[in-house]
Amino acid sequence: MHNLAERLMDELNCNYIFTIPVLGGIGISESVVVTWIIMAFILLASIFLTHNLKVHNISKKQAFAEFLVNWLESLVGDMAGEKGKKYSLYLGTVLVYIAIANVIGIFGFKAPTKDLNVPAALAIMSIALVEGASIYEHGVKKWLHKFTEPIAIVTPINILEVFTRPLSLCMRLFGNVLGAFVIMELLKIVVPIGIPAVFCLYFDLFDGILQAYVFVFLTSLYIKEALE
């Protein structure tokens, strides 16, 4: 049992792969390296999909690429509303990234979202985008004034929301991935054959993609609300 706990902790810890020898050594963690791998994968897939594009007589590959881009754009664009459509690149990219990051555990990599740094970074970027979009849309004065809406007494709660929203985004994603991982590991020890495969479908594939969707859905909801 002690052995199991140790192994779990080892799995959960994101180790430094290597250290940059500046400022007393900056450790590059596994999650960042896996993110690079994901980036490389997305880049290669993009180059493959957009290779040899034609206006007419398109190949199945191109049709798929066009469908994918349009589908992602309309999916996140619908969620973010009419004004939020210009942020669909960020939302779509983050959706794909988180989905791949959650599922990549199946291929033997350590899921980057299991490292708190990654969900935190995503949540910080999301809230920065939400507030940035609001400032861009309304101007600083109106943006500040929005904190006192609908009545002045809710101002502290509104200010608090700027911090609780990214925190909840971050923790929801992190907690779900972590929880799914722990349950899967325990299940593998209890029933090593058959059952884990079924639950893997739910926890690794379904929940992973669902959490990516939830993250992007909430972000786009915040953007929609901020642009109103």
Added chain:
Amino acid sequence: MLKLDWNLLFTIINILLLLILVKVFLVKPIKNIIAQRQAEADEEKKKNAEEKAELDELKKDYDEKLKEIETLKYEKLQEVRLASEKEYNDIIDDANKKAKRITEDAETMAKVERERMLDKAQKEITGMIIDAASKVVASSSESDQNQDSRLYDRFIEKAGDEK
């Protein structure tokens, strides 16, 4: 596990880089190709609209010509109708005149016939009267004979006058 460090910053940089990569290598080419296709479709549409405008122009011309022809046809018909009406009227007039003349002729002829008949009747009546008178004269006396002869003469005179 639960620690935040430099990797947070690296992740942000990674995501921003990923955004740029996705934009440059996936979204932009696809959007370009879709825009090109759209442009082509627009071009096609524009061309079609132009062609349609041309066709409309032609149709308008055609309609105008058709209208002109209709007017011309109507005018010609009207002319012909007027001419034929005139001819008809002429013929009717002619016929009326002829009929009138025939009636007049008939009337004249009837008049002449009547006069002839009257003449004949008068002659017959005169003969009858003379007959009767001569019988009366033959049966009367001498004195009366003179008077009767005078009467007779007067009668003849009057009858002759009437004739």
